[in-house]
Amino acid sequence: xxxxxxxDQMVEHxxxxxxxxxxxxxxxxxxxxxxxxxxAVKDGFAEAVLIGNKSKIEQRAKEEGIDPSIFTIIHCDxxxxxxxxxxxxxxxxxxxxxxxxxxxxxxxLKAVLDKNKGLLPPGAxxxxxxxxxxxxxxxxxxxSDTAVLPFPDLKQKLAEIKYCLNMARAFxxxxxxxxxxxxxxxxxxxxxxxxxxxxxCKMAERKQLDNCIVDGPLDIFLACxxxxxxxxxxxxxxxxxxxxxxxPSLDACNAFYKGLMLFAGAELxxxxxxxxxxxxxxxxxxxxxxxYYCIAMSCLMA
Amino acid sequence: xxxxxxxDQMVEHxxxxxxxxxxxxxxxxxxxxxxxxxxAVKDGFAEAVLIGNKSKIEQRAKEEGIDPSIFTIIHCDxxxxxxxxxxxxxxxxxxxxxxxxxxxxxxxLKAVLDKNKGLLPPGAxxxxxxxxxxxxxxxxxxxSDTAVLPFPDLKQKLAEIKYCLNMARAFxxxxxxxxxxxxxxxxxxxxxxxxxxxxxCKMAERKQLDNCIVDGPLDIFLACxxxxxxxxxxxxxxxxxxxxxxxPSLDACNAFYKGLMLFAGAELxxxxxxxxxxxxxxxxxxxxxxxYYCIAMSCLMA
Numbered sequence: 001x002x003x004x005x006x007x008d009q010m011v012e013h014x015x016x017x018x019x020x021x022x023x024x025x026x027x028x029x030x031x032x033x034x035x036x037x038x039x040a041v042k043d044g045f046a047e048a049v050l051i052g053n054k055s056k057i058e059q060r061a062k063e064e065g066i067d068p069s070i071f072t073i074i075h076c077d078x079x080x081x082x083x084x085x086x087x088x089x090x091x092x093x094x095x096x097x098x099x100x101x102x103x104x105x106x107x108x109l110k111a112v113l114d115k116n117k118g119l120l121p122p123g124a125x126x127x128x129x130x131x132x133x134x135x136x137x138x139x140x141x142x143x144s145d146t147a148v149l150p151f152p153d154l155k156q157k158l159a160e161i162k163y164c165l166n167m168a169r170a171f172x173x174x175x176x177x178x179x180x181x182x183x184x185x186x187x188x189x190x191x192x193x194x195x196x197x198x199x200x201c202k203m204a205e206r207k208q209l210d211n212c213i214v215d216g217p218l219d220i221f222l223a224c225x226x227x228x229x230x231x232x233x234x235x236x237x238x239x240x241x242x243x244x245x246x247x248p249s250l251d252a253c254n255a256f257y258k259g260l261m262l263f264a265g266a267e268l269x270x271x272x273x274x275x276x277x278x279x280x281x282x283x284x285x286x287x288x289x290x291x292y293y294c295i296a297m298s299c300l301m302a
Numbered sequence: 303x304x305x306x307x308x309x310d311q312m313v314e315h316x317x318x319x320x321x322x323x324x325x326x327x328x329x330x331x332x333x334x335x336x337x338x339x340x341x342a343v344k345d346g347f348a349e350a351v352l353i354g355n356k357s358k359i360e361q362r363a364k365e366e367g368i369d370p371s372i373f374t375i376i377h378c379d380x381x382x383x384x385x386x387x388x389x390x391x392x393x394x395x396x397x398x399x400x401x402x403x404x405x406x407x408x409x410x411l412k413a414v415l416d417k418n419k420g421l422l423p424p425g426a427x428x429x430x431x432x433x434x435x436x437x438x439x440x441x442x443x444x445x446s447d448t449a450v451l452p453f454p455d456l457k458q459k460l461a462e463i464k465y466c467l468n469m470a471r472a473f474x475x476x477x478x479x480x481x482x483x484x485x486x487x488x489x490x491x492x493x494x495x496x497x498x499x500x501x502x503c504k505m506a507e508r509k510q511l512d513n514c515i516v517d518g519p520l521d522i523f524l525a526c527x528x529x530x531x532x533x534x535x536x537x538x539x540x541x542x543x544x545x546x547x548x549x550p551s552l553d554a555c556n557a558f559y560k561g562l563m564l565f566a567g568a569e570l571x572x573x574x575x576x577x578x579x580x581x582x583x584x585x586x587x588x589x590x591x592x593x594y595y596c597i598a599m600s601c602l603m604a
Contacts (some may be wrong), residue, residue, distance in 0.1 A: 136565040147485075150492050183449070183556040189451050193553070220560035251495070252554040254485040258522035259558045261437040262567035 001172035005140060006269055007133045010171065011296045014045045021045065022301040024095035025278070026086035027052045027103040028071075028078045031060050035097070036282075036291035038066045045299045049095060051082040052102070059120050078212060079103040083111045090119065090277050096302040099280040099295070101300065111281055113274075119275040125149075125159035128281075130270035134260055137224060139193045142168050142244045143178070146257055146270060147281075154196045156218030157246060161200070163273035164244040165212055170300055179181045179223035180216020180243035181252070185234050187217065193248035216246070220256075271301060279302050303474035307442060309435045311568055312473065313598045318349045321600040324555060325582075326397035328388035329354045329381045330373075332404040333362050338584075338593035339401070340368045347601045350395060351376060353576030354404070381405040385413045389532035392421065392579050398604040401582040401597070406508065414574075414581055419466020421577040427451075427461035430583075431469050433599065436562055444470050444546045445555055446477070448572060449583075452552045456498045458550060463502070465575035466546040467514055472602055481525035481544035483554070487536050489519065495550035519546070522558075533558045542579040573603060580604050 004010050023040075025033060028050035034057070040046035052073040053247035061068040076082040083103060089095040093274050098119065112118050113126065120126055130149040131140055144160040145152060152160060161178060168176040180197040187194040198215040204214040215238045221228035247253035258281045260266035268290050272279035278298040282291045306312050325342075327335060328351035336359070342348035352359050356377040363370040378384040385405060391397040392576035397437040400421065403412045415428070416418050422428055430449040433442055446462040447454060454462060456467050463480060482499040489496040499518040506516040516539045523530035528542035549555035562568035580600040584593045 109308050134565050135512050181553075181557060183552050191553070220557055225564055247557065248553045249551060250485050251483075251493070251550045251585060252557045255483060255522055255549065255554045255558040256561045260565055262522060262527055263562055263568070266565070 003139070003173045004171040005138075006129065007140070007269055007293045010131075010300065011043070011293070014296050014300050015043055015138070015251065018150050019045050019299050021096040021302045022049065022094070023097040023099050023298065024048045024049045024086040024089040024107065025051060025099045025101045025211045026083040027101035028099070029053055029056050030058060030102040031064055032283075032288070032291065033099075034060050034063055034066060035099045036288060036295060038064070039201055039292050040072065040295045040299070046295060048072070048087075049089065050101070051085050051225050052079075053077065080107065080111075083108060084117070087111055087117055087119065090122060091117070091282055094147070097278050097280060097298040098139075098275075099298070100282070101267075105281060107164075108281065112275065119277060119279065121276060124274045125156055126272060126274040127152075127156065127160050127163055128270055129163050129273050130248075130257060130268050131167065131171070131293075132257055132260065133267045135265045139223075140171065141242070143253055143257060144244075144246055146253045147250065148272065156201075157196055157200065159274065160246055161209070161212075161214070164208060165269075167273070167297075167301065173243050174211070176212050176243040178212055178214040178244040179218045179240045180214065181223060181245050181247050182217030182219060183233070184216055184219050185236070186223055191217070191248070193217070212258065215279060218242075220245075243258065261293050268291065269297045271297050305441070305475045306473040307440075308333065309433065309442070309571055309595045312420070312433075312571075312602065313595070316598050316602050317345055319376075321347050321601050322349065322350045323398040323604045324396070325399040325401050325597065325600065326388040326391040327352045327353060327401045328385040328410065329403035329405040330401070331355055331358045331362060333405045334590070334593065335365055335401070335584075336362050336368060337366055339592060339595060340366070340372060341594050342597045342601070343372050348597060349387075350374070351391065352403070353387050354381075355379065359602075382409065385410060386419070388419065389413055389419055390524060393419070399580050399582060399600040400577075401600070402584070405591055407585075409582060410583065417522055421579060421581065423578060425577045427458055428576040429454075429458065429462050429465055429472050430466070430572055431462075431465050431575050431593075432559060432570050433469065433473075434559055434562065435569045437567045442473065443526075443544070443547065445559060446546075446548055448559055449552065449557045450574065454502060454551075456497065459502065460505075461576065462548055463511070463514075463516070463546070467512060467597070469599075469603065470545050475545050476513070478514050478545040479540045479543055480516040480518075480546040480548060481540045482516065482522060483525060483547050483549050484519030486521050486535070487519055487524055487538070493519070493524055493550070495519070512521045519556045520544075522547075569595065571599045573599050
């Protein structure tokens with residue numbers, strides 16, 4: 001498989017591979033969700049089960065010029081019932097992907113994390129992986145964590161790396177280059193993350209990490225720009241050609257990706273990882289395109 | 303004064319105002335430093351005193367096609383002597399700006415922070431303010447802290463705001479809009495910075511901050527994009543029109559600005575603030591243009 005280099009190529013790949021997954025949408029009542037998922041249904045890689053107020057769903061679909069009969073609609077009066085029903089379908093294997101609709105993120109994630117009815121195996125770490133397409137970069141960037149883990153510790157960083165590697169491999173990147181991001185390439189007790197990074201590099205050296213190239217701390221220049229690597233004269237196997245960026249904090253990852261979406265024309269798709277099945281949680285401010293990419297990615301990873 | 307909206311406008315303003323400042327360069331022996339400062343000298347707003355190995359300085363200047371007689375050169379055999387001499391000149395008022403040349407940043411900053419011979423007043427907080435020119439944004443962005451304070455506490459955040467306000471005012475922005483950056487607009491005990499941000503907002507409400515508009519937590523979208531403010535329906539006086547971005551950590555600010563330099567054509571000038579006189583510290587990987595902007599900014603702020 002050739003490495004996938006753009007989000008549109010990812011969608012093409014999903015379509016060509018004949019992938020078809022069933023997505024259970026909790027409270028799929030808003031126009032945004034209905035718009036994005038209808039496109040995925042029309043493109044043939046998703047079947048959608050919208051759980052929520054049936055008449056509202058039908059009305060919204062019609063307002064958007066969408067025939068509601070392309071969806072399976074399950075009527076539910078209350079959002080928390082809708083979450084419960086959607087979770088049940090995914091947990092039992094009836095559906096392949098869980099997706100959040102018009103319901104609070106906190107309430108939704110609480111249900112996903114529920115010990116008995118939820119989707120997180122005991123001891124597993126939940127994290128969010130986003131795939132960024134930055135026009136000025138020569139390939140896709142897998143970044144973590146944009147949304148779930150505020151200050152990842154060493155175990156959580158290792159989980160983030162594992163999830164990014166899984167996803168990069170699904171995109172055809174056999175031996176991904178992982179950059180552990182800091183403000184510079186120096187290890188310092190003032191930046192505790194750089195100590196974790198050193199441990200991760202040693203683990204890679206001891207072959208405790210699966211088929212990848214890892215280095216850090218590296219700043220964004222050293223991670224993504226060969227010229228900077230030459231100018232600074234830093235020896236690093238990532239060599240300005242990173243596939244995966246692991247950030248020291250959610251704040252750092254969040255500011256990075258939002259800056260590039262706003263000012264560098266970046267597009268993004270993302271997924272919750274660590275759960276038994278992929279979970280799609282999209283924020284209101286994400287573009288229609290971005291939401292569509294999230295859905296396609298969830299079908300690829302399911 | 304009309305607000306300055308680009309780094310080139312800032313240089314124009316410095317030239318037109320007839321500003322002329324004397325810059326003492328510790329170990330001004332490398333081509334990068336000599337190149338950037340010679341341009342400032344030729345443009346008339348800087349006089350340069352290069353302190354270091356005289357024959358090396360003369361040779362490097364000639365290699366770059368620069369007449370070394372445009373500089374005052376003070377011979378010093380050893381870098382630490384060069385730092386000491388440069389500091390002495392700035393401290394005594396003989397020079398207006400201190401600049402780092404071919405000497406380690408750690409050694410240089412240690413000297414700047416020295417209680418007796420250094421430039422930091424007792425109790426003062428040293429921080430770094432950078433001014434970013436992002437082609438896709440409609441004005442300049444003052445950001446802090448890119449380089450000095452790893453995890454600013456409340457006092458340090460307030461110092462950062464003060465320094466950014468000072469600088470924004472020197473750029474003709476009378477009532478700057480300050481966005482306190484987080485991953486979302488929500489205050490949460492999981493993100494201790496958002497607690498500090500709430501305190502800062504309350505201080506602004508109590509008129510404890512000087513002539514500015516402050517709000518946070520705000521993410522990059524809400525800080526810099528009016529459309530996102532409308533879509534999310536968040537009421538914020540910054541209203542997607544921020545002049546100043548205060549980041550929760552150095553890592554976040556660093557990833558943000560480097561991402562935009564690499565992928566969004568951003569240019570940047572920066573200065574150490576909190577010291578008695580401006581201090582210019584440029585990293586090797588900064589562009590020639592960026593170094594020139596730093597020097598012009600130091601003359602504006604001296």
